[in-house]
Amino acid sequence: MATIRDVATRARVSTATVSAVVNDSAYVSPELRTRVLAAISELNYAPSQAARSLKRGRSQLLALVVADLANPFFARLVWAAEAAVAAWGYSLVLFNSDEKPENERRILARIRALSCDGIILVPVDVVSTQPQRDSEGEPIPTVLFGRTVEGQNTDTITIDNVAAARQVTNYLMDLGHTRIGTITGPLHLTTGRGRLEGMLEAMRARGLTPAPNHIRAGEFREDIAYSVARELLTQPEPPTAIYVANGVMALGVMRALADLSLKCPDDISIASTDTIPGIGGLRPRLTRTEHPVIDMTNEALRLLVDRINRGSGADARNIVFQPSLVVGESCAPHKS
Amino acid sequence: MATIRDVATRARVSTATVSAVVNDSAYVSPELRTRVLAAISELNYAPSQAARSLKRGRSQLLALVVADLANPFFARLVWAAEAAVAAWGYSLVLFNSDEKPENERRILARIRALSCDGIILVPVDVVSTQPQRDSEGEPIPTVLFGRTVEGQNTDTITIDNVAAARQVTNYLMDLGHTRIGTITGPLHLTTGRGRLEGMLEAMRARGLTPAPNHIRAGEFREDIAYSVARELLTQPEPPTAIYVANGVMALGVMRALADLSLKCPDDISIASTDTIPGIGGLRPRLTRTEHPVIDMTNEALRLLVDRINRGSGADARNIVFQPSLVVGESCAPHKS
DNA sequence: CGATCTTAGCGAAACGATTAGCTGTAGAAA
DNA sequence: TTTCTACAGCTAATCGTTTCGCTAAGATCG
Known part of the structure; x- marks a missing residue:
């Protein structure tokens, strides 16, 4: 493609003037400006980003x-x-x-x-x-x-994250659930840790503590959440509600329910922080937090x-x- | 950040040598090579992409x-x-x-x-x-x-696209469906047109033609597919199966079914070309084509x-x- | 009317890399 | 010893912009 020199030659001005027109960085008389613009469009000129970055x-x-x-x-x-x-x-x-x-x-x-x-x-x-x-x-x-x-x-x-988890957990407790399980994200991330903390905090505020084996790590992954949910629900005393820390894992949990022939919400209540597009439309629509x-x-x-x-x-x-x-x-x- | 000159000075070589080391573009004695590499890491040097693009x-x-x-x-x-x-x-x-x-x-x-x-x-x-x-x-x-x-x-x-639509349509016809509707993508796209053609072709091959009002444009959009599906299913003589041209629209259709309290597959069969992640895991799992x-x-x-x-x-x-x-x-x- | 100030527009030096072409040294061949 | 060859490594030109500082011509002023 054409360079600034070609444009300058064709418009019979200096490269500095072309640059001034292109960048609006100095006053150029209408006369020259039109000549330059004409040359630019005739040559189909576009400034090279590479040269520009180098200089600027x-x-x-x-x-x-x-x-x-x-x-x-x-x-x-x-x-x-x-x-x-x-x-x-x-x-x-x-x-x-x-x-x-x-x-x-x-x-x-x-x-x-x-x-x-x-x-x-x-x-x-x-x-x-x-x-x-x-x-x-x-x-x-x-x-x-x-x-x-x-x-x-x-x-x-x-x-x-803490507030998100608290909201969801409170909602579950308001429905009367006390045996609430959770599938968490990685705890070295603020998102994972914060959501677990929010849940624990909300339960503590009502004098509750989840059973240790009701707290499972799902790594924010669909497949892991799927198998963890199966474990969680097939143990002797399963939770009556599960709080899932993100949308992808919620999908995995729903899939696990389907495979275990458990009805949601009749057999178990599910709620999550975060969601994935689409899952909110299908029945049962997931109770969840939406993040802007x-x-x-x-x-x-x-x-x-x-x-x-x-x-x-x-x-x-x-x-x-x-x-x-x-x-x-x-x-x-x-x-x- | 450091430039190639800084590296050259520090390693007591020329910029050409540094360049040769960085790009492996010429033989450099082990002696100089180590000096250059040392200088590079001491100065935390990385070549400027801008200069590189300009030159190359x-x-x-x-x-x-x-x-x-x-x-x-x-x-x-x-x-x-x-x-x-x-x-x-x-x-x-x-x-x-x-x-x-x-x-x-x-x-x-x-x-x-x-x-x-x-x-x-x-x-x-x-x-x-x-x-x-x-x-x-x-x-x-x-x-x-x-x-x-x-x-x-x-x-x-x-x-x-034609083969994809044909496969799905044949599957529906193999199940005995003859009144098959479709929700298409935009027909100015090869994906939209090809899938409709494949469906029509497959039906024609068995001597069938869909009713004109069973062919609806869904624009590959969830919301449009949702309302189009509602129309399609609430008319006097609705199709017994719907072929949906892409995954996003399939989600819209499933949502419409839920809102109309129609059971899939008992009340209506749904199949699509293309899919969206997740929808294949939830019940009922969608019959669809997967694209690699x-x-x-x-x-x-x-x-x-x-x-x-x-x-x-x-x-x-x-x-x-x-x-x-x-x-x-x-x-x-x-x-x- | 000469001195000074504006200002449109130009020339040329960067920016940081790559690379063609050159230099100087050392060993081999004569 | 001289000439040649090979080659490691250097010097400097180049890529296409932007922009500093300059020039020249017109405007303004005392």
């Missing part, structure tokens, strides 16, 4: 690093982020760390090499705490999304762009979103 | 343009593509055209400016037929995914990388994948 030190690229691209929650994040990133005039470079710290490290190095202007990161590891530095040694603006890591000093967007992914994403981008433009001076903002309880038909009053 | 004319970026990021089929494509792209040493730039030709145009211009090395495109418009040309006037290597546009001369990866998204994606990348390395010389390859029928419990024999 900015790439107009934002990186999105999700921890598990197969999880519909993150798929929605990707969808929302693509739109938001485009709206701000950037392009989105997508990475999947697949919950592996070593992948995360590799990805962050790559992001640095690409000189991305900012990062939205669903962190897997504490290493992401240490901000990535760009070519001038400045940290690359980063927003942590969904999870946080200890002692970081970064902008974060999260939801109130789109708002969260837009806010993350606002924060990120702000940080890019303002530099690392301002101190970190931590924005916590509130989930909302959506009641379906997957829970019934406890019959004693 | 390659960016190590591949673009993925999907037509609807909210559709789980494409979400899976994104997931598979991210992994495959990384495996080939590239990074993935993601775009969503949202089925809008004007977005597609804007996106392709952007891809050109970013000098992406290749494109995987789920085309919306015929405009994408005209190959995008890069800075040297060479067309940017492109693989069309999932759909094709008339008269193009590009590599393509598709599934056999991962294989298709890997193949798309093989084609693309091949084309990048070989240039535009070789002629276009069109690879068609076969869907496989997965039988669930959503269809019952027709009771007369």
